[in-house]
Amino acid sequence: MAQNSRKPGYELVKGFFKENPVLVQLLGICSVLAVSNTVVNSISMGVSVLFVLFFSSLVIGLIKDLIPNEVRIPAYIVVIATFVTVADLFLKAKFPDISKALGAYIPLIVVNCIILARQEAFTKKNKLLPSILDAIGMGTGYIITILLMGIIREILGFGSIFGVKIFGSWFKPILVMILPPGAFLTLAMLIGFMNFITRKSEEKKL
Amino acid sequence: MRPLIIFVAAAITNNFILTYFLGLCPFLGVSARVSSAIGMGFAATFVMTMTAIITNLVDHLILRPLHLEFLQMIVFIFVIAVLVQFVEMVIKKTSPSLYKALGIFLPLITTNCIVLGLALLGAMRNYNLIENTFFGFGAGVGFTIALLLISGIREELEVRDVPKALKGAPITLIIAGLMAFAFMGFSGIISLQ
Amino acid sequence: MKNEFRMVIVLTLIITIAGCLLAYTYVSTQDDIQRNLENSMRTALLSVVEGVESYENIALDEKTSVLKAKDSNGNVIGYGVMITGGGFQGDIKLMVGFDKDASAVLGIEVLENVETPGLGNRIIEDWFKKQFEGAIPPIEVLKGQKPQNRSQIEAITGATISSKSVANIVNNAHKALETYLGSGGGGESAGRGEEEILEYFEKRWPEKRLIKKGTYYVINDKSGQSISYGIFSEGVEGGDTVKIFMTVSKNFSKIEDIVIMNGSEVSVDKEKLDELQKRLIGESLPLSSSNVEVVTGATIIEDGVVSAVNKGFEALKKELK
Structure with missing residues (x-):
């Protein structure tokens, strides 16, 4: 599996489903569970992660040859933390409501395993362009997953989507979906579903 | 009284794993064996209590007087990384047997969101040194409790028939979900005033 | 050795650049963040109190x-x-x-x-x-x-x-x-007010001493000689209550000192109050509205203060006769 020989297009799309960071690699679960109770929160968190992932991969891709191997992890974390703080301040300044809703979880992107893991597993060993494509792909995969969670949980838990009620008064929201247990159960089902599909397609190949 | 309430809240009612979803990586990775869950739990509790004390001091004695709150994240990460290294060295020198038991878990803790989350939450809530110490200790105890419970259940599950697609992470998450449900029953035994 | 040196240099460099970038972002977003805070505060205030300008x-x-x-x-x-x-x-x-x-x-x-x-x-x-x-x-x-x-x-x-x-x-x-x-309701409020006044006096004239005598105070110098009298008083003007504490010279001729107190429902800012207080010191008693020079923007409170001063003056005279 020589990663360098793969087509750039593949680096981009692999993160969407096949190597989805959350559903397949089980990275960054913490934030997916925490802020996916509404669609708006999901999108904001997803975009923030994509932003941080993109710029971290860009900067680390540029300077990786200058960093001695022994201190690479602290160096990566500083770069990531910088962009996370930038994103945090930006949201506070321009989108105070979203910043309030996401609360403590924006700063925690810094320890979101997706970002550090991609630097370790990919950016470190690859050229700049594939690294950036990988970052965009993984970020998008993260957005897809968290958005899916947000849609499911908001519809079932609030009976609304984007804050707009979509059912009549007959619908009693399933409160637990927006509470922590609902987050665990929804993600478990999504990962299970993903496993199911992967297994089926592998069986077909055989 | 207040430090005690903070302790119970962090350990039980607002359990870090089950309500804040912090520290899920070891939860999914390490939690398959009761013995390793205990090791991880103790190591994490120790590091978290120390982190709570030191980040609180750094925050109140250095960052706030100088109005450098925006550097909190970077500074905290460094403090944690240095702390874990230091703890590792000290344990290695003083108690080889303890090092053997905890050693492998320590590096895992540095990049664990539960520790940084603890430092940031404590700073956000303006806890003082004593409150933050109890907060860190409580969070560690809560983490250990959740990890222990789930590893016990998972050891049992290994010999049970779980649907193939749900094996591994999904079934752990389902258990966590049910545990979060159960822990919701504790909410209300105390209230932060 | 060379490698370790490089490690330190590279890390320091990265942290410095990161710090600068963060400082820049912080400074450039502060205005907006502050404004957002202001806005949310203003919106909330408008929704709970009607007609706020x-x-x-x-x-x-x-x-x-x-x-x-x-x-x-x-x-x-x-x-x-x-x-x-x-x-x-x-x-x-x-x-x-x-x-x-x-x-x-x-x-x-x-x-x-x-x-x-x-x-x-x-x-x-x-x-x-x-x-x-x-x-x-x-x-x-x-x-x-x-x-x-x-x-x-x-x-x-x-x-x-x-x-x-x-x-x-x-x-x-x-x-x-x-x-x-400073209006905890009933007797409690007077107590608080008195404490504040006592503190104020200790700070302003450390050598003087206030001694409570029923409704009024005797003020002694440090040798124990009584030099003036003090009293709390209230005046009402335009529906607003004004609370004051004043000290009067021993011969009842003029105001030695006056404090317009917290808890007064006054709608002027502190500077104007200070100005008014300064002007009243040394005025001869009893006051009439016309012989107090008007402080711009504080007319109504002035009337309240004048009535409070005169009431206190009358009460003091009655007590001491």
Whole structure:
């Protein structure tokens, strides 16, 4: 599996489903569970992660040859933390409501395993362009997953989507979906579903 | 009284794993064996209590007087990384047997969101040194409790028939979900005033 | 060795650049962040006190600040108290509106909360917030009963603790406001006022001593010689009560010192009050409105002060004869 020989297009799309960071690699679960109770929160968190992932991969891709191997992890974390703080301040300044809703979880992107893991597993060993494509792909995969969670949980838990009620008064929201247990159960089902599909397609190949 | 309430809240009612979803990586990775869950739990509790004390001091004695709150994240990460290294060295020198038991878990803790989350939450809530110490200790105890419970259940599950697609992470998450449900029953035994 | 040196250099360089970038972002976003805070505060204040044109923000401590709401003429029409207190899951931040007597709640607005969605979180629903309109603190929370009077509200079903927390925070807001205004109701307030005055005097003239004699005070110099008299007094003008403390020379001829106190419902700012106080010192008694030079923008309060001074003067004369 020589990663360098793969087509750039593949680096981009692999993160969407096949190597989805959350559903397949089980990275960054913490934030997916925490802020996916509404669609708006999901999108904001997803975009923030994509932003941080993109710029971290860009900067680390540029300077990786200058960093001695022994201190690479602290160096990566500083770069990531910088962009996370930038994103945090930006949201506070321009989108105070979203910043309030996401609360403590924006700063925690810094320890979101997706970002550090991609630097370790990919950016470190690859050229700049594939690294950036990988970052965009993984970020998008993260957005897809968290958005899916947000849609499911908001519809079932609030009976609304984007804050707009979509059912009549007959619908009693399933409160637990927006509470922590609902987050665990929804993600478990999504990962299970993903496993199911992967297994089926592998069986077909055989 | 207040430090005690903070302790119970962090350990039980607002359990870090089950309500804040912090520290899920070891939860999914390490939690398959009761013995390793205990090791991880103790190591994490120790590091978290120390982190709570030191980040609180750094925050109140250095960052706030100088109005450098925006550097909190970077500074905290460094403090944690240095702390874990230091703890590792000290344990290695003083108690080889303890090092053997905890050693492998320590590096895992540095990049664990539960520790940084603890430092940031404590700073956000303006806890003082004593409150933050109890907060860190409580969070560690809560983490250990959740990890222990789930590893016990998972050891049992290994010999049970779980649907193939749900094996591994999904079934752990389902258990966590049910545990979060159960822990919701504790909410209300105390209230932060 | 060379490699270790490089390690340190590279890390230091990265941290320095990161620090600079962060400092730059921080500085360039501060204005917006500050403005957002202002905006959310203003919006909340407008929704709890009607007809606010401007306000003055006084921070009492980290978790509490009092906002003096003023109409277009600069008169105080009510107060907003922005206060953070503990809820069920974490902190709840409220804006509580009070009328200008600080006796009834005008309304509440929830600025921040992390209560359980769908349960405790229902404190943000209008029907719950409306219950506080016109309520008289201390507010009591009833579980499953309809409120009987204006000091009771009904708890949210299944979220009694969140409901109680909100009522509790509102009550704390009321206490904080009363303490700030120095009018804790009845005898207590006089006590507080006196303490403040005593402190004030100790600071201003360390060599003088105030001795309470019934309703008035005798002021001694350090050798124990009585040199002047002091008295608390109140005057009413245009519906506003003005509280003062003044000291009068031994021959009852002029005002030696005067303090216009906290708790006066005055709608002028501190500088003008200070100016007024300065002008009154040394004035001969009894005062007439015409022989006090008018401080621009403080006419109404001046009349109140004048009536308070004269009342105090009369009371003092009566006591000592």
